[in-house]
Amino acid sequence: MIGWSNALASGLMLGVAYALMISGLDGSAMSVGGGALLGVFIVYVTHALTGTADLDLNRLDEKAEKYGYQVILVNTLHAAHEGVAIGAAMAVSLPLGVLAALALAVHNIPEATILSAVLTNRGVRLRDAAVLSIATNVNQVMLALVIFSIVLVAPAFLPWALGYAVGALIYLVMVELLPESYHQAGHTSIAMVTLVAMGIVVLARAWTGH
Numbered sequence: 001m002i003g004w005s006n007a008l009a010s011g012l013m014l015g016v017a018y019a020l021m022i023s024g025l026d027g028s029a030m031s032v033g034g035g036a037l038l039g040v041f042i043v044y045v046t047h048a049l050t051g052t053a054d055l056d057l058n059r060l061d062e063k064a065e066k067y068g069y070q071v072i073l074v075n076t077l078h079a080a081h082e083g084v085a086i087g088a089a090m091a092v093s094l095p096l097g098v099l100a101a102l103a104l105a106v107h108n109i110p111e112a113t114i115l116s117a118v119l120t121n122r123g124v125r126l127r128d129a130a131v132l133s134i135a136t137n138v139n140q141v142m143l144a145l146v147i148f149s150i151v152l153v154a155p156a157f158l159p160w161a162l163g164y165a166v167g168a169l170i171y172l173v174m175v176e177l178l179p180e181s182y183h184q185a186g187h188t189s190i191a192m193v194t195l196v197a198m199g200i201v202v203l204a205r206a207w208t209g210h
């Protein structure tokens, strides 16, 4: 279940990244590319600074005290990058913003479920684990509003914000979600769940009229 939850979250994130990339490339491709490089770089730096570059996020049996805090920190930073994606999508259009917010809200469920499972296995009460899982996503809403407001004032920032979200989301999927999921479920099923979830967002994007 943890493997498939990760695959589901991965697919939804990749779908949102695709939707944002297409919207960004309608305009300035160079700015989107620059933003994507920046997004990858910032995620890399936050991993390096927090010592979480190669941290497995699903170690249910990990006993080290530090691990619980690291997992919460990584999930909080992860959610922040997704807030940029929602804010940038909102700035493109309301339907695209709603699609990104919906897809990432749904994807927060499997991600929060995995985090709760790790925390409850470490002796955290279920209610506290649920509250912590929700708390890690509060900054997502705040960053979405910040990015949306910045783009309203400075529209030239939009392709950079879109690119940033694309780079960050894809990098997060590749370093945080997919590697460990392949250890927990069959390769084929992980690929299928990921691709179907991505495909649903890609198709839904067509319905937003973009």
Ligand SMILES: [Zn+2]
Residues within 6 Å of the ligand: 009, 013, 078, 082, 107, 111
């Ligand atoms: Zn995510």
